[in-house]
Every structure is written in C-alpha cells, then in structure tokens.
Amino acid sequence: MKLEGKVLVAQGGGPTAVINQSLVGAVLESRKFPQVTKVYGAVHGVAGIIKEDFLDLTQETTHNLEQVALTPSSALFSTRDKPDEKYCKEIFNVLKAHDIRYFFYIGGNDSVDTVRIVNENARLSDYEFRAIHIPKTIDNDLVINDHTPGYGSAAKFVAQAFTGINLDVRALPGVYIGVVMGRHAGFLTAASSIAQKYPDDGPHLIYLPERPFNIEKYLEDVKRIYEKYGRCVIAVSEGICDEEGNPIVTKLLNNVEKDEFGNVQLSGTGALGDLLANYIKKNLGIKRVRTDTFGYLQRSFFGCVSDVDQHEAREVGEKAAQFAIWHNLDGSITIHRTGDYSVDYQLTNLEEVAGKTKHMPDEFINSEGNNVTEAFRHYVLPLLGSGLQQAHRLRAPKVPKLLKKE
Amino acid sequence: MKLEGKVLVAQGGGPTAVINQSLVGAVLESRKFPQVTKVYGAVHGVAGIIKEDFLDLTQETTHNLEQVALTPSSALFSTRDKPDEKYCKEIFNVLKAHDIRYFFYIGGNDSVDTVRIVNENARLSDYEFRAIHIPKTIDNDLVINDHTPGYGSAAKFVAQAFTGINLDVRALPGVYIGVVMGRHAGFLTAASSIAQKYPDDGPHLIYLPERPFNIEKYLEDVKRIYEKYGRCVIAVSEGICDEEGNPIVTKLLNNVEKDEFGNVQLSGTGALGDLLANYIKKNLGIKRVRTDTFGYLQRSFFGCVSDVDQHEAREVGEKAAQFAIWHNLDGSITIHRTGDYSVDYQLTNLEEVAGKTKHMPDEFINSEGNNVTEAFRHYVLPLLGSGLQQAHRLRAPKVPKLLKKE
Known part of the structure; x- marks a missing residue:
C-alpha cells in the first residue's frame, strides 16, 4: 500500500x-x-x-x-x-x-x-x-x-592545510600550533597526520580530546621535538581537557589571569592557540611561535x-x-x-x-597520547578522495665548502 | 662574449x-x-x-x-x-x-x-x-x-574562503570577521570581494590598510548592514591603522586594557579579530559574532x-x-x-x-573606504586562474502558510 x-x-x-x-x-x-x-x-x-x-x-x-x-x-x-x-x-x-x-x-x-x-x-x-x-x-x-x-571534505582541508604548514615551517623554522574544530571527538584534528610523509614531517604532535592534556607533558613534548628537528608543528583539538575534564582554554586562562592577564574573556576564538603559544614562548624561550585557529574555514571552504x-x-x-x-x-x-x-x-x-557521541577508538591513538597510529591513517585516507596532492623535496647533494671548514 | x-x-x-x-x-x-x-x-x-x-x-x-x-x-x-x-x-x-x-x-x-x-x-x-x-x-x-x-594563489584562497564563509553565515546568521594578511597593502584582503556574486552576498564590508580605520564608522557600517540583511560578513587587513597611522590592534588593546583586560600582550595572532568582534558584541548587542584569522593557511595551502x-x-x-x-x-x-x-x-x-611598497590605487577602493570597486574585481579575476567555483542558490517559490497568517 x-x-x-x-x-x-x-x-x-x-x-x-x-x-x-x-x-x-x-x-x-x-x-x-x-x-x-x-x-x-x-x-x-x-x-x-x-x-x-x-x-x-x-x-x-x-x-x-x-x-x-x-x-x-x-x-x-x-x-x-x-x-x-x-x-x-x-x-x-x-x-x-x-x-x-x-x-x-x-x-x-x-x-x-x-x-x-x-x-x-x-x-x-x-x-x-x-x-x-x-x-x-x-x-x-x-x-x-x-x-x-562532511567529515571527509573537512578532513581533506585539514590535511592539505597541514601539508602546507609543514612546508612553511620547514622554510622558516619555529613552533606552529594549529587549532582544529572538535569539542569531543578528535577525528578532524587527527586528519592532520596525512601531512606526515617524510619521517621528519609534522605535525609532530597531535593532541585530541580523547586523551587528557597535561601542560607539563606538552612542554616536554615540544622541547624534545624542537631539539631534534629545530622546529615543531602541532595539531590540537579545540576541545582538549585536563584530567578532570575541564577544557584547557578555561584552565589556562584562569592560570594566566592570576599571573598577568587580568579579566580576559573566554569569547575570543584565538584564545586556546594564543595561550598554548605563549606558554611555549615563556617556558622554552623559543622566539618564533605561531598559531592559527582554523575556525570556519574548515567546514565550508569552496574548492577543497x-x-x-x-x-x-x-x-x-x-x-x-x-x-x-x-x-x-x-x-x-x-x-x-x-x-x-x-x-x-x-x-x-x-x-x-540519537544523542550519543562516537570517540576516536584506542587503536587510532598512540600510547603516549600525542599522535595517531598507522591504523588511523589507513582509516582516514580513502575518505579524503582522489587528487590529494603530495609534497616533494629537493634531493640534490650538498656542495663542499671552500671558505669555511665543515 | x-x-x-x-x-x-x-x-x-x-x-x-x-x-x-x-x-x-x-x-x-x-x-x-x-x-x-x-x-x-x-x-x-x-x-x-x-x-x-x-x-x-x-x-x-x-x-x-x-x-x-x-x-x-x-x-x-x-x-x-x-x-x-x-x-x-x-x-x-x-x-x-x-x-x-x-x-x-x-x-x-x-x-x-x-x-x-x-x-x-x-x-x-x-x-x-x-x-x-x-x-x-x-x-x-x-x-x-x-x-x-604568489598573489594570485593566495588571492584564490581568500576568495574561496569568503565564498564558503558567506554561505555559512547565510545558513547560520550573525556577524563574521575574517582577518587577512597584509600589513601595508590591501590587495589580498580585497580579493575577498570575489565572493560577492548575488547582490546581498558578503563580504559586505572590506577594510584595507590604504584607508584610515575609524572604529565608530565601523560600528555604524556593521549596524546598517546587519539591519538590512540580518547578517554581516567583514574582511579586514591585519594592518589597518587609525588616522595617525597607528595599527588598530595596538590602539584597541590599549583602550580595552584600561577598560577591562589588564596587561594583555600584543603577541596573540587572534587579537585583532577578537577585539573587533568584542566591540560589536558590546556595542550592538549582537550575540553571534565570529572571527577567524586566516594566518599561515593562506600562503602555503596545498590544493588551492x-x-x-x-x-x-x-x-x-x-x-x-x-x-x-x-x-x-x-x-x-x-x-x-x-x-x-x-x-x-x-x-x-x-x-x-627596491624598498618601495605598492598600495591599492584609489580607483580600486570605494568612496566610503569600506569596500572595493568593480575596477578591482576586473583587475583581480584573471589572476585567480581557471576553475574558480561558483556558489549557487535554491530559487524555489515559497509555499503558502496554512496554520499561520503571513
């Protein structure tokens, strides 16, 4: 009927x-x-x-x-x-x-x-x-x-953004923090891992809402990577929380407020990135620390x-x-x-x-909780579709120095 | 020889x-x-x-x-x-x-x-x-x-970003401020104008370093557009300055500092956008005000x-x-x-x-200093290359209401 x-x-x-x-x-x-x-x-x-x-x-x-x-x-x-x-x-x-x-x-x-x-x-x-x-x-x-x-296209945007950022930070070294959408699930931030082509490629650190974010561990992570490569590219979900489940953006603002900032409002969209960047500058003394909050670009960009x-x-x-x-x-x-x-x-x-939230499964996150696994990359790659562009490097040999000893 | x-x-x-x-x-x-x-x-x-x-x-x-x-x-x-x-x-x-x-x-x-x-x-x-x-x-x-x-590709990124943002803000209305690179020249910010396809399309306001930025005029502009369309999309160069040539980001921070913020550092990349957004929220009482700082994405994005x-x-x-x-x-x-x-x-x-800086010529900026002209759009369009995607709208007629009077 x-x-x-x-x-x-x-x-x-x-x-x-x-x-x-x-x-x-x-x-x-x-x-x-x-x-x-x-x-x-x-x-x-x-x-x-x-x-x-x-x-x-x-x-x-x-x-x-x-x-x-x-x-x-x-x-x-x-x-x-x-x-x-x-x-x-x-x-x-x-x-x-x-x-x-x-x-x-x-x-x-x-x-x-x-x-x-x-x-x-x-x-x-x-x-x-x-x-x-x-x-x-x-x-x-x-x-x-x-x-x-909707995920595949947003993930493609994040992947291609980090592929470019990775090359940019190799050209002009420093620390870079990209804040990606995702309050409770880290899938979109994790897509940044597609930029990891060569062994020293970033993002070197990926922080997801599925794992508690410890600010001291973060500092150690960045220090280690920066000493190894002379640069560090970081992808972080906007929703990262501490052990008690409090959003880091709130926690850090409170800390910083008592410390030096005054009554900063929570509304600023650039807040988390700026705070994570300032923490690195202050504690590691690295001068070139840059941050971008991907914001609305990642969900409606035309042409990706x-x-x-x-x-x-x-x-x-x-x-x-x-x-x-x-x-x-x-x-x-x-x-x-x-x-x-x-x-x-x-x-x-x-x-x-109805009303349930899927999170990144454990097999997609590394044991340290600061990167993703090959299993995740295998999962996400087909969703990005065809025509994903690949970064290429010069492979020419070095020229012997004439004026200075090596 | x-x-x-x-x-x-x-x-x-x-x-x-x-x-x-x-x-x-x-x-x-x-x-x-x-x-x-x-x-x-x-x-x-x-x-x-x-x-x-x-x-x-x-x-x-x-x-x-x-x-x-x-x-x-x-x-x-x-x-x-x-x-x-x-x-x-x-x-x-x-x-x-x-x-x-x-x-x-x-x-x-x-x-x-x-x-x-x-x-x-x-x-x-x-x-x-x-x-x-x-x-x-x-x-x-x-x-x-x-x-x-280098300009054409970055301009294409900005154009496609604003095309998407424009559609996003139509779907979920509010005020949107996108901060684009350009300390002294507004060409890159001006490329956002390519998103203006239909008469009510944004960016409705474009602020460039070539014209002094007046915060009260800005407030009036946004109010007028918001009342007309129920939304307002704004493109702004990071380098906008006041009548005396002081960068707005410094000036506003000083104002706000005395007012409520305390010792805010200038370093945060999201600062200008957040401040322009807060000014709208506080003075026009519009709830949904969003801001993105395009940052490093616009110069090395892979695939645009x-x-x-x-x-x-x-x-x-x-x-x-x-x-x-x-x-x-x-x-x-x-x-x-x-x-x-x-x-x-x-x-x-x-x-x-050597050492000289080209600025946007007068014929590319409207008389109010808050948008670009057709001459600019004609200038920039070929530089974006082929395959620039076009936004399309539904044109279906409205259905008569049955329960409520129109």
Missing part, C-alpha cells in the same frame, strides 16, 4: 561542504515516486517548520539542484534549535496540516532525537508517517557509522572537497528517500565500511544513534 | 604556493646554457650563502624538479635576514670564491635591495657578474609590476593554486635566466599586463623596485 503525500527535507546544525549533496539526493530521488505529491524544503531547519517557512522544491530545475549540490553550506539554511517534546509536537502539527508524510532531516546526533520524537508523535496520533535521519557532521562523531558525510565524500553524501540522501518511500521504513541512514575501500548503507533504529 | 661560471638561486621572505615554480624555471632554463658550469641552490636564502650552504641542483632530476615546482613553500628554505652593506659584502665574497657568475634571488622588495648591493660589490671589484631579482609576494606590493607571483599564477611564476624564473645568461643584463623581472588577459615580462632597474 503506497502512502501518498508530501515530502519535507530540512537541514540542521553546522554546515558542511557536501550537505547539499544529501539534500539534492533526497529531493531528486523523492521526485521519482508517483505517490509523492510535492517535495518541500524547510528554511532554517526545524525553526522554519514551526514558522511554516517552506520552499516548493518540486519546482526547482534539476540542473539548478545539481549546481546547488556542488555548493557548500546548507542551501536551505540551518538552525541551532534543539527541539524538546513540546517543540516536536508543534513540528508534528505543522507537518500534519501540510499533509507531509515523509520527513528527512539532515543533521548530527541532536537531529536524530528530533526525528525520533516527531515520529513518536505521529505514531501516537495514528498518522501514517515516515521519518528518516540523514547523517552529516564534520566532527565524525555519530555512533554506528564508520564515518559521516573530497569526491568520495560528495558521492556518499549524495547516496545517503537517495537512500533516505528509498527506505522511506519504497520500503515504508523509519530510521537513521548509517554508513558501513565493507571493503578497502567500499561502503554500504543501512537503516538503523533512531534510538541507537 | 659568453660569461662562463656557476649559477646560484636562492629564495627569501615568506613562502608562497608557487615560489618553487620560479626556482624550477630558473634552474631548468639555466641548465640549457653551455656556459653554465653548475647550478647551485642556497639553503635558507642569503643566510645560507654566508654559510656556504649550497645544494648542487645540476644533479637534480628534471622530473623531481617538476614535482617540487608543484609543491608550495620555498623548497630551498627561506630567511628573514635583511642584509646590510657588510652582509652583502660577505655574500659577494662567497659568490666569488665559488665562481658564481649568475645570481637569481626570488623574493619581495627587501630582496631587491640585496641583489642591488651585491651587484654593486661585484662592479666595484671588476668581477664579471649578473644578478637578477625574481619577484614573489602574496602581498602584491612590488611597484612597477601589475601584480606579483591559480594556474595563471603557476604559469607566470614559472616564466619569471625562466626570464631571469634568459636576461642574465643570454643577454648579459641585471635587474628585476617585472610583470606587465598587455591585454585582457595577457602579460609580458620586462627587466627593470633594481633601483626602481
């Missing part, structure tokens, strides 16, 4: 470089089914649903949709709203009023819970309704999934997209439409690695994915 | 994405001349010359050189040394000892002066010697030149290179070898625009280029 009615697609949370592939995959696939009367898009995610702020995507040309698919950042706009039971009830009322029978929500783990509660509302009201969560997050922190759409990520983001959108409209099923689309490299998509119960 | 002897190539100052194209152009072209006995490369620029730290690039394979050409950041490493007369005398002594008859120095305007003084030393010693400066700088601030190698920039960087290296070895001339290679778009290379007297 075919369920006739409208489809609604929405996007939530932080944008990614490929989130519109999932949107376009869901829209184009939905438009193929005769029982689908219209395909709507909610503007600004769940916030737009409450306001009945819908676009009629049935009237978009296929060609423009294909162009939008290649454009980073949520074309339907996004929201940071995290609906509670009452909010979800309102969502359901709007969906029902518009005869929406299929709801596809592209988002992270908060979005899964929204899909679950709205679906529960429909069930209790005996309203025939299918709801599917389509995964996306640059943090790569959705459970069950081998990885999530993984084709594997594009492809998978498209397919999770298409699969959502297929599972819901063809098979009459609810759930969350999950990505499973089936080969080296191949994936398959499954439908997982929403409860299994 | 052919001048027989060795060639020495060196790289100075900040790395660029295409600086190795110039290196490889000079090396491969030099190797074609029978009067060239060897081609050396100085490690770490002029500092390496003093130490006689040379690589014998005659022994590099052409294939590896081609791979190095595609790799960003100075393959011979760089230096921040700015040689004085005494330093240049030492350089000359080393060059003479090694029978180096041709010297090619790839660098910014400081490097021109080094080439000039070393050449003067040779002339005074009646040592037959040719010295050529090969231009490079992401700042695009060399006089005589229409533009300089302009093919026009690559091509020209290669040719200025080749032309240096041709002017010196074929024509027995000294000078600085300069790039001249001859069509829309085509260029020609000339040899300019070192004195005309």
